[in-house]
Amino acid sequence: MELLLQRIIDGVGDGMIYGAIALALVLIYRVTGLVNFAQGEMAMFATFIVWWITRPDRFLGFIGDPQLRMAVGIFLGLGIGFVIGVVCERFIMRPFEKRPYIDQAMVTMGMYLGLSALAAYIFSVQPVAMESVFSAGGIPLGGANLTWSTIGLIVVFTSLSLLLRLLFTRTRFGLAMRATTNNAVSAQLSGINVKRTLMLGWGLASAVGGVAGAMLAPKLFLSPFMMQSVLLYAFAAAILGGLDSVPGAIVGGILVGLTQHLAGGYLFGSELALAAALLLILIVLLVRPQGLFGKVKVERV
Amino acid sequence: MAAILDVTNMRAGYGSIRVIHGISFHVDPGEIVVILGANGAGKTTMMKAVSGIIPAQGDITFDGTAFTRRTSTDKRAGLGIAHVPEGRGTLTDLSVIDNLRVGGYTRPRAEVAESIERWFDVFPRLRERRDQAAGSLSGGEQQMLAVARALMGKPKLVLLDEPSMGLAPLITAELFAELRKINQETGTALLVVEQNAKRALAIADRAYVISTGQLVIEGDADELASDDGVRAAYLGV
Numbered sequence: 001m002e003l004l005l006q007r008i009i010d011g012v013g014d015g016m017i018y019g020a021i022a023l024a025l026v027l028i029y030r031v032t033g034l035v036n037f038a039q040g041e042m043a044m045f046a047t048f049i050v051w052w053i054t055r056p057d058r059f060l061g062f063i064g065d066p067q068l069r070m071a072v073g074i075f076l077g078l079g080i081g082f083v084i085g086v087v088c089e090r091f092i093m094r095p096f097e098k099r100p101y102i103d104q105a106m107v108t109m110g111m112y113l114g115l116s117a118l119a120a121y122i123f124s125v126q127p128v129a130m131e132s133v134f135s136a137g138g139i140p141l142g143g144a145n146l147t148w149s150t151i152g153l154i155v156v157f158t159s160l161s162l163l164l165r166l167l168f169t170r171t172r173f174g175l176a177m178r179a180t181t182n183n184a185v186s187a188q189l190s191g192i193n194v195k196r197t198l199m200l201g202w203g204l205a206s207a208v209g210g211v212a213g214a215m216l217a218p219k220l221f222l223s224p225f226m227m228q229s230v231l232l233y234a235f236a237a238a239i240l241g242g243l244d245s246v247p248g249a250i251v252g253g254i255l256v257g258l259t260q261h262l263a264g265g266y267l268f269g270s271e272l273a274l275a276a277a278l279l280l281i282l283i284v285l286l287v288r289p290q291g292l293f294g295k296v297k298v299e300r301v
Numbered sequence: 302m303a304a305i306l307d308v309t310n311m312r313a314g315y316g317s318i319r320v321i322h323g324i325s326f327h328v329d330p331g332e333i334v335v336i337l338g339a340n341g342a343g344k345t346t347m348m349k350a351v352s353g354i355i356p357a358q359g360d361i362t363f364d365g366t367a368f369t370r371r372t373s374t375d376k377r378a379g380l381g382i383a384h385v386p387e388g389r390g391t392l393t394d395l396s397v398i399d400n401l402r403v404g405g406y407t408r409p410r411a412e413v414a415e416s417i418e419r420w421f422d423v424f425p426r427l428r429e430r431r432d433q434a435a436g437s438l439s440g441g442e443q444q445m446l447a448v449a450r451a452l453m454g455k456p457k458l459v460l461l462d463e464p465s466m467g468l469a470p471l472i473t474a475e476l477f478a479e480l481r482k483i484n485q486e487t488g489t490a491l492l493v494v495e496q497n498a499k500r501a502l503a504i505a506d507r508a509y510v511i512s513t514g515q516l517v518i519e520g521d522a523d524e525l526a527s528d529d530g531v532r533a534a535y536l537g538v
Contacts, residue, residue, distance in 0.1 A: 179399075182395055183391070186392055188375045189354075189374060
């Protein structure tokens with residue numbers, strides 16, 4: 001019983017990370033209609049910069065308390081992620097903006113490889129340890145341990161997804177993003193600066209990814225390859241939730257995390273946990289192709 | 302009175318294919334001007350060049366501002382050109398009310414809410430469907446929405462590309478009556494490209510006839526409507 005509870009808690013905790021990267025994928029998808037294969041690597045790159053500036057002998061070294069230093073670092077990670085997203089869009093994606101979808105998807109694949117290599121070159125090929133913003137330990141819960149880190153992940157990413165939902169549905173910028181995704185020409189004809197909207201959309205997605213990376217890295221080790229399996233789980237989460245749904249990404253992430261820990265724990269051992277997540281995608285796509293929260297498109301002519 | 306839109310020797314096309322071979326025309330403030338022409342004559346291309354969806358050479362001056370290559374489509378919209386493109390340009394996944402909000406993107410929030418109510422009064426069917434995805438509306442309703450969306454930005458000039466396309470005759474009549482009324486009440490100038498020449502000429506002040514990328518006839522709408530050549534070619538009588 002304790003083991004089951006612990007697996008559920010761990011599943012939800014990991015699921016929040018998958019959900020956060022899925023959220024970034026959903027943001028890009030909603031703004032550009034594109035699946036960004038480089039999302040995980042962009043987050044990894046931002047995380048490396050956060051790691052670098054939060055080392056005791058660097059930029060943020062003057063802050064003595066390691067947890068406070070990490071908190072400031074993660075907050076700056078939002079901005080760092082944003083800048084990475086904006087730069088990737090402006091200088092790498094934009095020259096291909098008129099190209100077919102498949103070309104653009106290939107460019108994001110290229111970015112995936114490029115960022116991974118660049119991080120290895122600049123920072124480290126070897127995995128490095130990163131301090132956590134959360135205290136070790138946690139609250140005992142029915143024999144299991146609910147860690148501060150899991151609580152923190154749940155709080156941070158639930159509120160982040162709620163904020164993003166408000167941004168999409170209640171603000172002028174959200175309206176511009178939705179209009180741009182749906183029909184870029186019509187958006188322009190209504191006075192929306194589509195290029196700038198796309199750029200900010202990439203920045204926003206990458207900022208979310210950056211925070212996710214910086215919160216994940218202490219659980220694993222930080223390396224240029226840290227995000228590879230995370231990205232697969234995040235894809236599963238995004239598809240599960242419906243590629244265009246912000247809350248769907250988080251719920252999808254939790255379901256994938258639970259599947260990973262429960263199926264991995266009880267059914268086939270952790271080696272096949274990824275396969276369980278993919279099985280989940282297949283079932284959802286068969287039964288509910290638009291995902292759990294995705295919208296069915298209706299169009300009359 | 303200075304023209305709201307003044308186009309001189311405009312050339313435009315797609316890639317290396319030139320479709321518009323140097324045309325000059327103007328629209329005065331508050332005027333309804335109709336462009337007639339056969340399929341493939343370049344009407345849609347002309348509209349796209351004016352709103353900046355495709356690049357053009359020649360001089361385009363709108364409300365005292367000379368357009369350059371750097372005057373992007375969204376800037377032109379901000380200056381007061383609204384373009385209802387061929388196929389209506391509905392934001393199909395957005396709700397009806399969000400479509401109108403997009404139309405009012407360049408205007409302050411309070412004014413937008415007020416204008417939405419106004420267009421709901423003009424087109425009550427849109428109010429009934431305000432929270433429905435716009436893609437689920439019928440063709441006629443989408444055309445109403447496209448017109449309302451364009452007018453949400455309080456434009457000085459609206460470019461309408463084939464507003465009657467795909468509409469039943471009765472709905473077309475209703476739409477043109479509404480366009481005339483809007484023009485009279487708000488003073489918004491309209492530049493209309495239309496296959497349904499008879500109906501368009503009935504509400505227009507002036508008309509141009511375009512053929513293979515050049516303007517061939519220009520005149521008052523009444524004159525053109527009674528011109529034998531035009532009648533034979535475009536009115537089918």
